[in-house]
Amino acid sequence: MSGTYLLNDAIISPLGFGTGANLQAIRNSESALKFHNNSRFFKEGYYAGLIEEDLIDSGFQRLGDAFLYTKLEKMIILAVDRVIKGSDAFDPQTTGLVISTTKGNIDLLARNKFTPDRLYLWKMAQVIADFFNLEKRPVVVSNACISGALAIRTASYLIAAGRYKNVIVAAGDLASEFVLSGFNSFQAISDEPCRPFSKDRKGVSLGEAAAAVFLDSENIGEGGDKIQYLDAVTANDANHISGPSRTGEGLFQSISRLMKANNVEAGNMDFLSAHGTATNYNDEMEAIAFNRGGLSQVPVNSFKGYYGHTLGSSALIETILTKHSLLDNELFASHNFTESGVSRDLNIIRSHTRKELNMALKTASGFGGCNLAMLLKKERRS
Template identity: 45%
Template structure:
């Protein structure tokens, strides 16, 4: 099977607008989740990781100027601004031509421009903008991609699944390059929904910890350029070497009791990558910090004989960013791989899951050659992907 390489990446969270800014913040131990008292987001104060609006508009201005666009910044929704800044950054230093018919654009989002349901936006944007394909079209046209974007909306695995679908389309020979971008914003729509589930933690989330009390929401966007042509000027080369998706067939809003379906996806991904559990040197888990998700993941990793591998969840830094999560956490995973440097799992202190896990408690150097990224979500879906140095 053709190798698919990672050429370039970007991520936007409350911690920064580029991969480098985010990684620097993580190294310093900065937590982006803060208690926000904003009645436009929720009637009561709620911990959430929010991207600063002034900085967002400043970065958008730079992207618009670079593209010689005269459109005013308020021509775009908040989420469209995220996508424009992220994709602009990732294309800046990449050999990929947007206008090339061999380039595919794949967009991942769970809720798209859902804020446009709020009365305050009704006069500003047309109803059509609520449709995810219209969001895709705005982004496609802004950059001049020739192919209609593929849009993936598959709950919390959307981001990982978008990368998997892109890699598969590249491997099948249909395209040479893919720009995969995923984003979601924090809205009252989503916060009120998770709050109704009593799934939100009153404090910044603590994945895998004994005292975890639920998840924290966040907003963000990430982009990755994939290609069948390696960029030999940037070493080490990193590629997608295996991937799989499964369904629990158990419950629409709760994970599998045994974790066996996530295990199956992980085993399939490892088999495809031709790596054994012993060759996996790092795991970037989904780690939402809900009671049942983290329990399920620990069981799944034990089933796969991966309990002894260093593992973290990046959600302790910027919360659960939904359709962005799989992309930005993959970007942080790829950074771990490139730099041979493992990051602490923020919020973690004492192990509180039924199966053993080796959660990373301090930032430290560590040889990383093959790593596993997982995701699980509502609807019972699971995804696993292996990133590997060439």
């Protein structure tokens, strides 16, 4: 088992700047999904969770010149800055940076006011690392929508190998026209706010956000409970470039291998944070995989009804929220859920609930058949 701890974190989203603001919005059952006009792709508009760049610039002005950075870079920098300011262990000479994104600065296509190399993921990561004067070269993780969680596993490996003393894992993606047109070509975007696992779901809603978390091998900081990252396992179902396995094989393999490797059983799980995109195939696949893994009675939610699908940042944001669920013994409702629309029983969380929590399972799936399952555990401190 890993000895890596999830310490300071930050979420920058339409629900607020900072994890605390985001948690309070979720407790108030608020959603970032709002109606937006876009006649180019959607004749009658669409729903998404978008952040006005003016709002980002307002928050960024205390840090530097907003005109020198792209919208996404500013979002990620805002998240990383909050994490650094809350950590005494940060050292630009020994702290690493792992960035998760699927498309990076893809919004710059055809209207790039920056140098052409700014479109490259490595360049975006280096710009962010340079902003904080980090001496070590940043690492980019880009593996579809498991990227945010995979970045945590990558960071844990790098710490264990002695490459870094500690690591900041950051993530971000935009709901750009490139992304919107891509999902629209699949006819996968709902004309209403998404409703994961619901019978009346119509598809995915997209969102944009950034997040960051500080990982360290030592349980440092003030007293109180801490959340330990135990392990994560990935598996690829090799089914289709965009469609998941109908039997949930890849996700089931991730879950079953993870539990076996860490000597835990389904009954040890207090909470399950699902991928839950509200598409017909994804939700059904997850329900089958959870059922095969003996998890049908574990309380489960999807956070997509609050944020939409934020691509490379989704699994990191949801891991941060899962961390705080464990710390606060708080289960959050699966927003917009109506009645079950999958063929296997699931214990969908319908209302915010207080419950003693010790261990959680976070799952994610993505295009190309990638799947990931991650274990988080509460470590109590007196």
